Amino acid sequence: MSAGFAKFRDPLMKLGEKFAQNKTLQILRDAFMLAFPLTIFGSITLVIANFPFLDKILGEQGAATLNALLGPASTATMSIATVFTVLGIGYYFSKDRKCDPIFGAAISLAAFIMITPMEVEHVLEDGTAVMVGSVLAIDRLGARGMFVGMLAAFLAAFLYCWITKKNWTIKMPASVPPAVSKSFSALIPACLTLTVFLAVRIGFTFTPWGNIHDFIYELMQAPLTSLGSSLIATLLAIFSIQILWFFGLHGQIIVNSVLDPIWNTLTMENLMAFQAGEALPNIVTKQFIEIFTVGIGGSGMTLAAVIILAFFCRSRQLKQVGRLALPAACFNINEPIIFGLPIVLNPTILIPWILAPVINVCIVYFAMATGLVPLTTGVTVPWTTPIFLSGMLATNSWQGGVIQLVELAVVFVCWLPFLKALDRTALQSDIQEEDDSVFDLGDE
Template identity: 80%
Template sequence: MKNWFTQFQAPLMKFGEKLSRNKTLQILRDAFMLAFPLTIFGSITLIIANFPFLAQIIGESAAASLNAMLGPASTATMSIATVFTVLGIGYYFSCDRKVDPIFGAAIALAAFVLVTPMETVFELETGGSVVVGNVLDINRLGAKGMFVGMIGAFLASWLYSWTTKKNWTIKMPDTVPPAVSKSFSALIPACLTLSVFLLIRIIFQFTPWGNIHDFIYEIVQAPLTSLGSSLGATLLAIFAIQGLWFFGLHGQIIVNSVLDPIWNALTLENLTAFQAGTELPNIVTKQFIEIFTVGIGGSGMTLAVVLTLAFLCKSRTMKQVGRLALPAGCFNVNEPVIFGLPIVLNPTIVVPWIIAPIINVCIVYFSMAARLVPLTTGVTVPWTTPIVLSGMLATNSWQGGVIQLVELAVVFVCWFPFLKALDRQTVADYAEEESDDELFAEA
């Protein structure tokens, strides 16, 4: 068994370390985090405006007025998440290449807007439609434009950094104020970069798609989001997370850095539908992954494990690990139990560590597919939010909290026999050590 683990561990750790050190994935992860405080604000206002039974509590008229007053907050934050992602990529890419990050972010945003259609189709109440020009469709600043934004931001940032590194810049005398000097230094790189994007816009006007947004959405984003929203892909992601963690690598960060673009696009689609009052399209979203996996005590859903260690184990060591890990575990931070039990490289508990999350993901997925539990609304709920509350907020229903309790029970059932066996072994080992110490003292 140990030889098999050793052979499997080396290539997996090497692969995981390469992914975690990949600059592109690191930049993308940091860019998504840029929008976090903004989306939290938008989520809070959206939750208040759509609080369950609000119309019955304060009346339909008052609820509609409250919704109208708070609505712009979520639109200005969550609905234009691609804008923040573009800014983040431009900023962090430029930081990595040691060029001025503010101009990198501004140029990336300008490049994205430049290839975005500046017209939208407006449906008339009397029937028919009319094309309105000189406007940006907010959907293209959110879910529908996510992949264009990411690809375009990386390209724009690379062009800006490359031309700057080539010293294709205007140098100003030292007496010129720094702000003016930096502006002139960015002039040529900005013009060259935006010229490339203008050319891209012109070229796509002569294609069947008419613009790069519809091309990327049809050829890249739609197939990827369709694949990423499937149960099979989700279970594969969960298996990878658990496997990486077992070998001591932060599986959540590694896998999320690859799949976050897909999960975030699915989330924004649900948010758009929720705000419009239409049927939510996606079961698997970023909130599905976070609230119904990480939200049950951290990666591996270990809250039930911590409770079992703290209150049902006889071994003093295991009890201490459980009680020390419990406060953090209530807020879904489980490094104390992962490295304290330990779970890392512990073949005794590898089976429940991998199987329990997979079973729970299937339970939640099919419960949502059968509409026993509402789908996640796209509202951003911090992953540190305690169990039950997080489920209710993510689905805007009490069923979301109940299904988390079902998950907690499933984890307990899966883990209990293995923990009891480990507990008995630990007690026996401790008794044997004490016996050896007594014999040594008598001698």
């Protein structure tokens, strides 16, 4: 391997390893996964309630009734995703710091609620706007409150663990039941932590924003989500994922751990608009990244490459790799080809490995921007869902499945000449091995 290549590789691998080993990013990743089974349930009910042509099958009244019956399922799961993220951060942060994780999660949630506005504006029939107290707005528990929730959860868990480590706790005799003893141990840390958040809430009432939610959203969340939803930022993310994978690092985990808060927020905005029957605001979402990149055979969209190996290559080695990898590739699991071809540190296929995803992201982005393909609705579709079906579910339309087939064709065209070149080299090796085998038998 050339010295120049090593100079490029080594710093990148060190940077990737630092991201992968970063405790904060690991905690954030695990916290998002806490909500996964809940959002899947909410997504299923949302898909059923908004199934295409449902009004033709059940009638408008029947479709409206079904929507009303199933609506609370998505509201109680997907629309309050920030609540689950807060609980997850509090739990995993406290667990990492060797503190009681249950109390860490509970204190983090209470801290988040403490700084969340508890009133909403309601417009009466005559057009008069009145403020209704003792009410939590759903959007504050979902997309709009995501960044506040993450910051509050990390700070609350940190304060709880820091105070606990200082031994500012109430010690109970050994004869006291463990549940009671733990409650008293958490009493002082909880009171001090929540006092800090109460002071924050009171302090922001004297600012032009009135609360920390609007302050964070205006100064941080809105600009970051706007940046993260751009095509340039998305292409940089995809390029980084591919480069990291090329050097043997799990690019998806590393890049997603940084950008998931932005992508998830964009997803929640689309979901809320979809539930309200409004125009979807964002092209780039978590589902855009997963369904229209990973959903074409795994990272690097390698399903078409596996098909080429299995059915269009002549060498025994490549054909065997393709056929062994094909069942997993149908469900977007491509480690067999990444390490079996291999793709890692294989300069022969570096160009299609990077080029195909970049081209496809541009194709899907412009197809959605021009209205040829509907935007993703915010419905959570498991990344292992096979091609075409996943595209239909993510966009609630057949066009979503068709654009995935277009992507598959693009990957096929990009990979074919490079894999055929690799196949010719491997075929010569097969012929050489056969000749050597015949020669060895003749000697005997």
